[in-house]
Amino acid sequence: xxxxxxxxxxxxxxxxxxxxxxxxxxxxxxxxxxxxxxxxxxxxxxxxxxxxxxxxxxxxxxxxxxxxxxxxxxxxxxxxxxxxxxxxxxxxxxxxxxxxxxxxxxxxxxxxxxxxxxxxxxxxxxxxxxxxxxxxxxxxxxxxxxxxxxxxxxxxxxxxxxxxxxxxxxxxxxxxxxxxxxxxxxxxxxxxxxxxxxxxxxxxxxxxxxxxxxxxxxxxxxxxxxxxxxxxxxxxxxxxxxxxxxxxxxxxxxxxxxxxxxxxxxxxxxxxxxxxxxxxxxxxxxxxxxxxxxxxxxxxxxxxxxxxxxxxxxxxxxxxxxxxxxxxxxxxxxxxxxxxxxxxxxxxxxxxxxxxxxxxxxxxxxxxxxxxxxxxxxxxxxxxxxxxxxxxxxxxxxxxxxxxxxxxxxxxxxxxxxxxxxxxxxxxxxxxxxxxxxxxxxxxxxxxxxxxxxxxxxxxxxxxxxxxxxxxxxxxxxxxxxxxxxxxxxxxxxxxxxxxxxxxxxxxxxxxxxxxxxxxxxxxxxxxxxxxxxxxxxxxxxxxxxxxxxxxxxxxxxxxxxxxxxxxxxxxxxxxxxxxxxxxxxxxxxxxxxxxxxxxxxxxxxxxxxxxxxxxxxxxxxxxxxxxxxxxxxxxxxxxxxxxxxxxxxxxxxxxxxxxxxxxxxxxxxxxxxxxxxxxxxxxxxxxxxxxxxxxxxxxxxxxxxxxxxxxxxxxxxxxxxxxxxxxxxxxxxxxxxxxxxxxxxxxxxxxxxxxxxxxxxxxxxxxxxxxxxxxxxxxxxxxxxxxxxxxxxxxxxxxx
Numbered sequence: 078x079x080x081x082x083x084x085x086x087x088x089x090x091x092x093x094x095x096x097x098x099x100x101x102x103x104x105x106x107x108x109x110x111x112x113x114x115x116x117x118x119x120x121x122x123x124x125x126x127x128x129x130x131x132x133x134x135x136x137x138x139x140x141x142x143x144x145x146x147x148x149x150x151x152x153x154x155x156x157x158x159x160x161x162x163x164x165x166x167x168x169x170x171x172x173x174x175x176x177x178x179x180x181x182x183x184x185x186x187x188x189x190x191x192x193x194x195x196x197x198x199x200x201x202x203x204x205x206x207x208x209x210x211x212x213x214x215x216x217x218x219x220x221x222x223x224x225x226x227x228x229x230x231x232x233x234x235x236x237x238x239x240x241x242x243x244x245x246x247x248x249x250x251x252x253x254x255x256x257x258x259x260x261x262x263x264x265x266x267x268x269x270x271x272x273x274x275x276x277x278x279x280x281x282x283x284x285x286x287x288x289x290x291x292x293x294x295x296x297x298x299x300x301x302x303x304x305x306x307x308x309x310x311x312x313x314x315x316x317x318x319x320x321x322x323x324x325x326x327x328x329x330x331x332x333x334x335x336x337x338x339x340x341x342x343x344x345x346x347x348x349x350x351x352x353x354x355x356x357x358x359x360x361x362x363x364x365x366x367x368x369x370x371x372x373x374x375x376x377x378x379x380x381x382x383x384x385x386x387x388x389x390x391x392x393x394x395x396x397x398x399x400x401x402x403x404x405x406x407x408x409x410x411x412x413x414x415x416x417x418x419x420x421x422x423x424x425x426x427x428x429x430x431x432x433x434x435x436x437x438x439x440x441x442x443x444x445x446x447x448x449x450x451x452x453x454x455x456x457x458x459x460x461x462x463x464x465x466x467x468x469x470x471x472x473x474x475x476x477x478x479x480x481x482x483x484x485x486x487x488x489x490x491x492x493x494x495x496x497x498x499x500x501x502x503x504x505x506x507x508x509x510x511x512x513x514x515x516x517x518x519x520x521x522x523x524x525x526x527x528x529x530x531x532x533x534x535x536x537x538x539x540x541x542x543x544x545x546x547x548x549x550x551x552x553x554x555x556x557x558x559x560x561x562x563x564x565x566x567x568x569x570x571x572x573x574x575x576x577x578x579x580x581x582x583x584x585x586x587x588x589x590x591x592x593x594x595x596x597x598x599x600x601x602x603x604x605x606x607x608x609x610x611x612x613x614x615x616x617x618x619x620x621x622x623x624x625x626x627x628x629x630x631x632x633x634x635x636x637x638x639x640x641x642x643x644x645x646x647x648x649x650x651x652x653x654x655x656x657x658x659x660x661x662x663x664x665x666x667x668x669x670x671x672x673x674x675x676x677x678x679x680x681x682x683x684x685x686x687x688x689x690x691x692x693x694x695x696x697x698x699x700x701x702x703x704x705x706x707x708x709x710x711x712x713x714x715x716x717x718x719x720x721x722x723x724x725x726x727x728x729x730x731x732x733x734x735x736x737x738x739x740x741x742x743x744x745x746x747x748x749x750x751x752x753x754x755x756x757x758x759x760x761x762x763x764x765x766x767x768x769x770x771x772x773x774x775x776x777x778x779x780x781x782x783x784x785x786x787x788x789x790x791x792x793x794x795x796x797x798x799x800x801x802x803x804x805x806x807x808x809x810x811x812x813x814x815x816x817x818x819x820x821x822x823x824x825x826x827x828x829x830x831x832x833x834x835x836x837x838x839x840x841x842x843x844x845x846x847x848x849x850x851x852x853x854x855x856x857x858x859x860x861x862x863x864x865x866x867x868x869x870x871x872x873x874x875x876x877x878x
Contacts, residue, residue, distance in 0.1 A: 099140040099165050100511055102173045103132050103151045110136025111176065112196065113621065113673075114153035121146045121162065131615065133567045139511045149174055153673075171453065192760050193223065193720045193730040195676050198279070198611060198625055200224075200718070200732075202272040207760060208772040208798025209813040212310040212320050212846035214341070215264040215293060221776050221794065222272055223718065223732035223758045225291070228783055229823050229838050230690075231258020235276060235288040236714050237736035237754060237781070238682060239689075240631040240662070242286025245293045248444075248462060249283060251498050251524060253634040256468070259436065263379035263405050267308045267322040267848070268339040270296040276680075277609065277625040277664060280561040280576025281504065281518060284607040287631045287662030287684055295383065297335060298326035304854030310811075314844030316344035331389040339381045344841075347373040349413070351836035357420075358831070364420050371413030371430075379405045385444075393450040398443070401464075405438035427479040432472065439467045454508040459501070466496040487535040488544065495527045512567040522557040526635050530643065545593035549641035555584040563609070574611040580604070580630070586638055586655065597640070599655050605630065619672045626665035633657040633688065637704045650695075651702040658706050660686040666714075674721040684710040689784045691744060694830040707785060708742025728762040740785045745830045748785050755779040757793075772798035772813075783825070790824040794842070809850045816842040 103114040116138055117129040127147065132138045142165070149161040151174035159176045192206040202222050204210050210218060220227045224236045232254065233241045243250055243257060252260055275282075276289035298304050305325040312318035321340045326333070348371075355365040385399030410433045417425045442464035450456050473489040502520035509515055532547035563576030583602040590596035609627035616622060639653035666680030687710040693701045715735045722728050734756040741749045760774035777793035798813040823838040 098511075099142050099147075100137065100171045101132075101140065101149055102137045102171065103153070103159075104136060104173055104175055105156070106175055108175075111151075111153055111156065112136050113615070114151055114156070114176075116174070117150045117152075118142055119148040119150055121148050124148060131618070133512070133572060135514060135565060137511055151176055191720060191728065191730070192762060193718070193732070195670070195673070195718060195720060198275060198277055198623075200274040202274070204266060204269045204271060206762065207774065208770065208800045208811050209774060209796035209815060210266055211798075211811040211813050211848040212312040212318065213266045213815070214262050214343075215266050215269060216258060216261040218266045218269065218272070219261065219291065221758065221774075221796070222274065224274065224716070224734050224756060226756065226778060226781075227258075228789075229825075231255060231262065233257075233291070235274065235291065236716070236734050237712060237738060237756070238288040238684075238710075240287035240660070240684075242283060242290045243293065244290060246295055247292060248464075249285070251464075251496070252466075254636065259405075259407065259438070260403075263341060263343075263377055263407070264381070265320045265322055265339045265341040265379070267310070267320055268295050268324075268337060268381070270294050277611075277627050277666065279574075279611075280563045280578040280607070280609050281516065283520075283559070284578050284580050284605075284628075284630050285632060287629045287660060287682075289629075296324050296337065298324055298328075300326070300854075301328045302854060303327045304852075306850060306852045308848060308850040310846060310848030312844050312846040314841040315346065316841055318343040318345075318844075318846075320848070333387040335383075335385055337381075337383040339379075341377075341379045343375075343377055345375045346841055347375070348839040349373070349836065351834050353829075353832050353834040355832045362420065365425075366416075366418040366420075366422060368416045368418065369413055371411060373409055373411035375407065375409045377405065377407035379403070395448045397446050400444075401440070401442045403438065403440040405436070405440075407434075407436040407438075409434045409436075424480075426481060429477045429479055431475045431477070435471045437469045441465055456506045457503070458505075459503045462498070462500045464498045466494070468494040468496075470494075488533065489541070490530060490532045490547070492528070492530040494529075495525075497525045499523045513565070515562070515564045517560075517562040519560040520557075521559075522555075524553075524555040524557075526551075526553045528552075528636075528639065530641075545591045547642065548591055549594070549639070550589040551635075551639045551641065552587045552589065553584065553635040553638065554586075555582065555635070557582050570615040572611075572613040574613075576609045578607040578609075580607065582632065582659075586635070588640065594641075603659065605661070621670040623668040623670070624666070625668075626663075629662045629664070631660045631662070631688070633659065633704070642701070649700045649702065654704050657688055657704055658686055660684055660688050660706065674719065676716075676718040678714075678716045680714045680716075682710075682712045682714065687740070687742070692786055692827060692829050693744070694832065700829065707740070707744070709740075711739045713737045726764040728764075730758075730760045730762075732756075732758045738782055740782070742785060744785070750782060750785050752780075752782040752788070754781040768802040770800045772796070772800075774798075786829070787825055787827045790826075792821055792823060794821045804851070807852050811846075811848045811850075813846045813848075815844055815846070819843045 101116050103111045103116060105111055112132060112135065114132045114136065115129065116132055118127040118140055119125065120127055127142060128140050130138050144165050147163050147165055149163055149172060151159045153176060156176040159174045161172060161174045163172050192203055194201040200223060204218065216227060216231065219225050219233060226234045232239055233243065235241050250257060250260065271294040273292035273294065278290045282290055308322045310320040319342045323338045325336045351369045353367040354363055356362065357364045381403045383401045385397060387395060387397040389395045413430045415428045415430065419425050442462065444460065444462045446458065446460045448456065448458040470492040476486040478484045500520065500522045502518060504516065504518035506516045507514065528551045530549050532544040533541045534544045536542050557580060559578060559580045561576060561578040563574065565572065565574035581604045585600040586598060588597045607628045612624040614622045637653045637657055638655050640655050642650050642652045662682060662684040664680060664682045666678050668676060668678035670676050686706045687708060688704050688706045691703055691705050693703060695701050716732065718732045720730050735753065737753045739751050757777040761772065763771040765771055775793060775795040779791050781789050783789055794815065795817045796813065796815050797817060798811065800809060800811045802809055821842040825836055827834045827836065
């Protein structure tokens with residue numbers, strides 16, 4: 078078996094073995110390895126140092142020491158120091174020190190988690206470390222994260238590039254665009270423990286997401302016994318927002334059970350102004366103007382429940398089941414006044430548009446997993462996930478001509494979308510030696526969507542009749558088959574890791590016709606390979622060099638393939654493009670880490686077949702929003718991240734991203750756009766006394782190019798926070814103020830074929846919040862953790878949505 082594995086990756090050299098080798102690993106409390114941690118072997122009698130060295134990229138190192146009693150000590154910046162007494166009597170033994178946990182006889186120091194943690198290929202944001210995160214939604218949480226930006230439509234970018242794969246507890250949401258923004262914008266951030274930002278994830282992750290992966294990890298309590306916490310909060314801006322979250326966990330013996338409830342009730346508004354300017358053909362003279370001034374109100378309620386059970390059947394086998402359910406309701410009434418003016422800016426006509434969009438969202442999911450330890454070096458696991466979304470949307474539009482001659486147009490729609498996802502995967506890991514590891518796996522995903530949109534208009538008798546020109550029923554089925562293999566080899570100060578993932582995609586789409594529209598169908602299949610490569614070289618104890626590179630894909634979402642036209646408002650429409658093809662991205666990044674607190678990187682991204690949202694002018698002057706494969710996208714990206722304790726009471730985190738973007742393609746004419754833009758995220762965590770902490774943080778985006786037709790003006794946000802421990806450390810009060818200077822105003826400029834449009838969008842971003850968290854329960858002390866239990870992924874089952 079060993080020879081077969083080595084033949085797969087020829088760069089792996091056969092390791093050598095020796096006697097009296099003490100193998101030590103370091104992991105966090107979720108059983109994830111901690112690379113490049115300091116590990117020391119101490120004498121038990123006086124704690125004097127025998128040997129010390131760093132763990133490798135998989136959190137392991139080997140000492141040449143005689144058999145005997147030792148005290149192992151593990152240290153890593155931003156982690157608690159861990160100790161483990163051991164009796165070393167055989168070279169087959171393998172000991173693990175866990176940091177940030179109370180198990181395995183670990184001695185820990187009570188220390189607050191840092192806001193930002195850097196590790197090879199990943200940036201981790203610890204949500205509770207920032208006071209100003211209290212009461213926010215997950216979408217707002219992403220908006221203030223390093224290198225992440227969110228545009229006016231809720232599209233998420235990482236380091237200036239759209240096409241991000243969003244996971245919740247390692248599970249894809251299979252949502253995008255407005256549906257993903259709706260989900261994240263209704264999730265309470267108090268249920269989130271961490272955000273993981275990866276611009277070049279390893280081969281075990283889906284290849285989707287040309288810009289990288291954002292993994293949203295929900296909270297899981299890990300102490301033995303019955304434990305829990307509860308959080309309530311109130312946010313007051315122009316409108317109010319209430320949040321609540323309860324975490325319960327029971328862990329004893331072979332059983333772990335958890336229950337989480339999160340609720341969010343919110344009100345918000347959006348003020349939108351725009352001035353579309355139409356030019357005479359072939360001249361720079363303006364022929365017409367359209368001025369819009371609109372207000373949209375949003376109120377909603379979100380309830381999410383997550384529950385699960387993990388059970389260790391034996392020292393080598395564990396199983397688990399997880400469930401998730403979400404109920405969401407959103408109501409968005411809005412109105413807009415539109416003034417049409419001639420070239421001399423004299424009013425030609427005035428139209429008022431009143432609309433209402435009501436959404437009812439139901440999501441349910443289940444996860445089953447099994448993990449089995451084949452032997453001391455080999456593990457295998459299998460997961461099955463099922464998730465279903467039901468989204469019902471009712472829309473109504475009324476257009477009233479106020480002058481010169483009055484008339485009223487009314488339309489409405491009932492849109493029902495059903496989405497079902499079934500996935501199954503299997504993963505295998507083999508620790509060939511202390512310096513060589515191999516992993517492989519396979520995954521199958523089946524996605525079925527049924528989108529039934531019924532449109533109606535009022536006739537001259539004021540009766541609702543079917544609008545068959547707009548009504549459409551779109552059915553989409555997609556299957557993705559994937560397999561991967563990866564390996565890692567350590568040779569001295571060098572660690573080489575690589576992987577190869579194969580994905581095959583097949584989909585069919587059917588447009589069911591009616592008496593005015595005929596039926597149509599189309600299908601497509603494509604296969605591709607996605608390599609990844611990671612190199613790490615430890616120059617000395619202070620300097621580390623890294624290289625990462627790989628290839629990724631962005632597939633068109635099914636809504637963007639639906640060829641039917643849907644109404645946005647009287648002057649704007651949206652249509653899909655059945656000819657839309659996937660886009661492929663290559664990226665490479667070189668990084669340098671200094672003493673684990675300063676990280677600098679420089680990278681290049683190249684996307685072929687780049688698809689984007691296009692704004693096209695129709696013959697009647699209205700706009701059509703659609704998507705197409707524009708051409709090529711490229712960018713050079715430089716990043717500097719600082720995470721350092723300036724003093725004992727001041728912790729500083731800062732990230733600066735400079736991005737030079739180049740977009741080239743053809744719409745109605747050939748376009749070549751270039752722009753250099755800057756993104757800043759800064760956080761200052763201040764310890765004011767025994768029970769008091771404060772925060773001063775903010776973010777800034779310079780003038781930026783979203784796509785080839787749209788440029789955004791600079792914007793940012795200043796945040797302040799104050800927290801106090803109460804009730805003998807069992808409670809925490811947090812007071813926060815967001816967007817203190819009210820500078821998160823979205824302004825931009827859009828270019829169309831025969832017109833241009835400056836616009837401004839304001840939301841209820843300036844607010845003050847107060848939250849209270851109470852922790853309860855009694856952990857079971859001295860309980861020895863079984864290392865053969867479920868892995869970190871297994872402990873996070875049940876999060877399919």
